[in-house]
Amino acid sequence: MITVAQVIVDVAAYPVDRPFDYLVPAEMTQIIETGCRVKVPFGPRNVLGFVVAIKNETDVPIEKIKPVSQVLDIEPVLTGEMLELAKWLKNETICYEIDALQVMLPSALRAKYEKIANLQTEVELLPEPLQEIFRDSQQINVNVFEKNNLLPQLKAAIKNKQVSIANVVKQKGKVKEVRKVRIIEDNQMLADIQANISNRAKKQKQLVEWMQLHAGEIMDPEVIYKELETSAQVLNAVVDLGAADFVQEEVYRDPFTKEIKRTNFLNLTDEQSVALDQIMNSIEEQEPKTFLLQGVTGSGKTEVYLQTIAKVLNDGKEAIVLVPEISLTPQMTERFRSRFGELVAVMHSGLSVGEKYDEWRKIHQGKVKVVVGARSAVFAPFENVGIIILDEEHESTYKQEDSPRYHARDVAIWRSKYHNCPVILGSATPSLESFARAKKNVYTLLTLKERALKQSLPKVQIVDMRDELKKGNRSMFSQSLMESIQIRLDKKEQIVLFLNRRGYSSFVMCRDCGTVLQCENCDISLTYHRKNEKCKCHYCGYEIHVPKTCPQCQSDHIRYFGTGTQKVEEELAKFFPGIRVLRMDVDTTRAKGSHEQLLEAFGNGEADVLLGTQMIAKGLDYPNITLVGVLSADTSLHLPDFRAAEKTFQLLTQVSGRAGRHEKPGEVVVQTYTPEHYAIELSEAQEYDPFYEREMQMRHQAGYPPYYYLALIQVSHEDVLMAADYAGKAVEWLRSQLSFNVSIIGPTASGISRLQNRYRYQCLIKYKVEPDLIPTLLQLIKIYRSDWIKKGINLTVDLDPNMI
DNA sequence: AGCACGCCGACT
DNA sequence: GTCGGCGTGCTC
Numbered sequence: 001m002i003t004v005a006q007v008i009v010d011v012a013a014y015p016v017d018r019p020f021d022y023l024v025p026a027e028m029t030q031i032i033e034t035g036c037r038v039k040v041p042f043g044p045r046n047v048l049g050f051v052v053a054i055k056n057e058t059d060v061p062i063e064k065i066k067p068v069s070q071v072l073d074i075e076p077v078l079t080g081e082m083l084e085l086a087k088w089l090k091n092e093t094i095c096y097e098i099d100a101l102q103v104m105l106p107s108a109l110r111a112k113y114e115k116i117a118n119l120q121t122e123v124e125l126l127p128e129p130l131q132e133i134f135r136d137s138q139q140i141n142v143n144v145f146e147k148n149n150l151l152p153q154l155k156a157a158i159k160n161k162q163v164s165i166a167n168v169v170k171q172k173g174k175v176k177e178v179r180k181v182r183i184i185e186d187n188q189m190l191a192d193i194q195a196n197i198s199n200r201a202k203k204q205k206q207l208v209e210w211m212q213l214h215a216g217e218i219m220d221p222e223v224i225y226k227e228l229e230t231s232a233q234v235l236n237a238v239v240d241l242g243a244a245d246f247v248q249e250e251v252y253r254d255p256f257t258k259e260i261k262r263t264n265f266l267n268l269t270d271e272q273s274v275a276l277d278q279i280m281n282s283i284e285e286q287e288p289k290t291f292l293l294q295g296v297t298g299s300g301k302t303e304v305y306l307q308t309i310a311k312v313l314n315d316g317k318e319a320i321v322l323v324p325e326i327s328l329t330p331q332m333t334e335r336f337r338s339r340f341g342e343l344v345a346v347m348h349s350g351l352s353v354g355e356k357y358d359e360w361r362k363i364h365q366g367k368v369k370v371v372v373g374a375r376s377a378v379f380a381p382f383e384n385v386g387i388i389i390l391d392e393e394h395e396s397t398y399k400q401e402d403s404p405r406y407h408a409r410d411v412a413i414w415r416s417k418y419h420n421c422p423v424i425l426g427s428a429t430p431s432l433e434s435f436a437r438a439k440k441n442v443y444t445l446l447t448l449k450e451r452a453l454k455q456s457l458p459k460v461q462i463v464d465m466r467d468e469l470k471k472g473n474r475s476m477f478s479q480s481l482m483e484s485i486q487i488r489l490d491k492k493e494q495i496v497l498f499l500n501r502r503g504y505s506s507f508v509m510c511r512d513c514g515t516v517l518q519c520e521n522c523d524i525s526l527t528y529h530r531k532n533e534k535c536k537c538h539y540c541g542y543e544i545h546v547p548k549t550c551p552q553c554q555s556d557h558i559r560y561f562g563t564g565t566q567k568v569e570e571e572l573a574k575f576f577p578g579i580r581v582l583r584m585d586v587d588t589t590r591a592k593g594s595h596e597q598l599l600e601a602f603g604n605g606e607a608d609v610l611l612g613t614q615m616i617a618k619g620l621d622y623p624n625i626t627l628v629g630v631l632s633a634d635t636s637l638h639l640p641d642f643r644a645a646e647k648t649f650q651l652l653t654q655v656s657g658r659a660g661r662h663e664k665p666g667e668v669v670v671q672t673y674t675p676e677h678y679a680i681e682l683s684e685a686q687e688y689d690p691f692y693e694r695e696m697q698m699r700h701q702a703g704y705p706p707y708y709y710l711a712l713i714q715v716s717h718e719d720v721l722m723a724a725d726y727a728g729k730a731v732e733w734l735r736s737q738l739s740f741n742v743s744i745i746g747p748t749a750s751g752i753s754r755l756q757n758r759y760r761y762q763c764l765i766k767y768k769v770e771p772d773l774i775p776t777l778l779q780l781i782k783i784y785r786s787d788w789i790k791k792g793i794n795l796t797v798d799l800d801p802n803m804i
Numbered sequence: 805a806g807c808a809c810g811c812c813g814a815c816t
Numbered sequence: 817g818t819c820g821g822c823g824t825g826c827t828c
Contacts, residue, residue, distance in 0.1 A: 004828095006828095015826080016826095019828090022828060023828090040828085041827095041828090043827040043828095045827095058828080066828060790823090
């Protein structure tokens with residue numbers, strides 16, 4: 001009988017996006033399992049692959065089939081659930097199956113390939129320069145030749161059959177191990193050994209005597225040295241006598257640095273209890289229900305999560321908690337760690353590759369029961385999931401921007417059906433899509449209207465900056481904000497000032513002609529980096545030194561513009577001498593961990609004002625913050641995005657919620673040039689429903705989600721005309737295939753019309769129901785992959801896109 | 805995707 | 817005659 005493994009190979013391309021059959025050699029049949037990674041020959045090279053099935057027959061002609069060269073995992077790295085999920089993702093997001101599989105694993109388990117040159121003759125027979133390199137070793141990485149400009153010589157040697165090239169799959173992800181001492185269990189034997197030690201070896205005798213108290217234990221040598229004031233020499237001698245031996249033990253790199261204090265359940269409000277009861281009931285009944293937990297800021301959503309998780313753990317199941325990347329602050333993770341201690345793993349982008357791998361292994365090996373992490377943690381390899389929680393459900397970071405373009409919410413719901421467990425989507429300002437589904441009873445709505453400690457929501461005051469201008473106030477602060485700041489300073493309370501800007505980026509502009517330094521390859525301005533006085537493109541990596549004069553008008557009035565935070569800081573210092581400001585932007589948060597340090601310093605009262613962009617809006621929870629100022633509420637309103645109003649409202653509600661979360665009442669001052677806009681007007685009352693109704697009307701009129709679904713097709717090419725032409729062709733073809741109630745808008749130039757020297761066009765598909773959409777798109781992709789791709793066209797499909 | 809194979813023009 | 821350009825097609 002033969003054993004055949006079906007393998008998805010690590011080659012992201014359309015013609016090979018299917019399983020390939022490989023023969024399993026007899027010695028591997030006991031080890032190989034579905035979900036294992038394997039090394040296989042694929043054409044002329046070796047690649048990594050995932051075993052998706054094992055069977056006993058094959059349709060492939062016997063002369064074609066090759067054997068698996070190596071099994072990389074003793075235990076499978078992917079569960080059956082993951083393999084199924086990958087197939088679903090492939091369909092749902094139109095991606096390669098290999099991409100779907102890879103996204104579920106930490107990058108440490110993905111393959112790294114190296115080309116190795118093997119020496120086939122005597123070194124002396126090689127040309128001079130090559131001899132040099134092959135002197136130390138017969139096998140040399142090809143990039144060594146590249147670095148020394150010896151590629152032509154290497155090529156010649158290959159031709160002469162003096163050297164051969166092999167592709168080697170390197171496995172990343174080293175398990176970190178430490179050497180420990182294992183004391184033998186047999187106490188009698190220890191006593192015998194001790195008796196035989198010469199009286200001159202006092203230290204050894206002492207050590208073995210002490211070991212009798214710790215028979216069978218495994219310990220750190222350092223602990224022994226300290227305990228007995230001894231050294232490695234003595235220990236080695238004792239090990240030689242057979243009283244103990246050295247063992248290698250796996251360790252996890254610990255991303256937590258601080259000690260944690262255990263905390264207990266808080267008392268719940270009536271609203272919280274009602275919500276919790278419903279969720280508990282669903283867990284009990286094993287219903288894959290999706291709850292939308294809508295709670296005003298400070299209403300204690302987290303406490304509901306924590307108690308739900310406690311229940312799940314009690315049932316012997318596991319919990320997944322997703323948090324947007326930027327709110328994955330120590331403050332947030334500590335709440336989970338303090339409740340569940342060592343049972344919690346944390347996953348976020350701040351961890352090193354090794355740390356991520358370690359956290360993943362803790363989950364995989366069942367050492368932890370709770371994972372708190374960003375988007376990709378939704379793939380945590382638990383096998384008995386009891387609850388999945390998405391906090392701040394409306395955040396756009398839950399959607400991955402590149403292939404596989406999945407939404408963590410959709411994956412969570414898929415997994416909940418697989419495990420028959422509920423999902424909780426939590427937010428103060430749910431996405432319109434989720435709220436609409438809750439209204440249609442697709443999700444179950446749970447509402448928390450009151451703050452947990454019954455504090456009133458902060459008073460929001462909207463200030464029209466146009467009036468300030470008329471009054472002759474040309475500063476960044478309105479009269480009213482200045483007064484409020486002064487009051488807090490007098491009362492020694494804290495202030496958060498918020499600049500509504502995206503990210504931390506800054507740019508270089510000529511003050512005479514207004515030219516902003518642009519990337520040569522992309523249609524986007526360069527980002528200024530202070531550390532090396534360079535300007536860099538975040539999309540393609542293009543980099544130049546900051547020029548002395550303007551490239552357009554030769555003026556030397558060229559200046560670096562920050563996010564505006566420096567300017568705000570300067571003005572603050574002018575108006576309020578002695579004010580202590582903590583600024584959070586590119587320059588102050590570059591180093592790893594500086595973000596946390598700044599927040600901690602602010603929490604300790606080392607500053608009066610915390611000043612920053614979006615990043616500070618999330619998760620800040622300090623009792624002494626009583627004033628929040630939004631310096632310009634409208635900047636996010638004018639973005640070319642149909643969600644601009646929604647995002648602005650969410651942001652204003654979010655930042656307002658930072659004030660007065662504890663005993664002291666809070667106040668919010670929102671400065672704007674368009675106070676009449678409903679997103680700003682309605683944020684004053686901080687009530688979600690009126691905003692929802694209003695925004696739904698707008699979406700209905702314009703034909704956007706949740707009334708319509710969207711799909712975005714992007715076409716790019718080095719040549720503008722080609723890009724436009726083929727975008728047109730795609731649109732034309734889609735129009736001919738899809739029904740009349742689907743509207744296809746475009747093609748139009750994309751927001752960033754040129755990226756990495758490629759011109760980009762896009763078209764938007766709006767549809768309510770169109771069962772043929774995915775098959776049609778797949779067919780379009782087929783046309784593209786079989787024909788257009790050769791002409792240098794690039795085409796991508798994003799279902800349910802974030803930005804358009 | 806990546807790599808070999810294969811068919812045609814320009815060189816020692 | 818041979819070297820190397822890149823169009824074509826396959827990968828268990």
